[in-house]
Amino acid sequence: xxxxxxxxxxxxxxxxxxxxxxxxxxxxxxxxxxxxxxxxxxxxxxxxxxxxxxxxxxxxxxxxxxxxxxxxxx
Numbered sequence: 001x002x003x004x005x006x007x008x009x010x011x012x013x014x015x016x017x018x019x020x021x022x023x024x025x026x027x028x029x030x031x032x033x034x035x036x037x038x039x040x041x042x043x044x045x046x047x048x049x050x051x052x053x054x055x056x057x058x059x060x061x062x063x064x065x066x067x068x069x070x071x072x073x074x
Contacts, residue, residue, distance in 0.1 A: 021052040026060040
């Protein structure tokens with residue numbers, strides 16, 4: 001992930017840590033789910049071993065829409 005500077009892209013697009021876990025950690029966890037063959041519900045919502053709750057993941061996904069819209073040139 002460091003090669004692609006995902007953390008820098010998130011920060012430049014206004015996706016910053018508000019509390020708890022960093023946006024890069026949330027991105028990494030959500031991004032890796034399909035490669036591990038795990039759906040969002042099982043990997044995030046029902047997994048109590050994570051350092052964050054499902055609310056943090058859903059908040060990130062809401063902010064991620066703004067990121068994806070900003071990254072797409074008109």
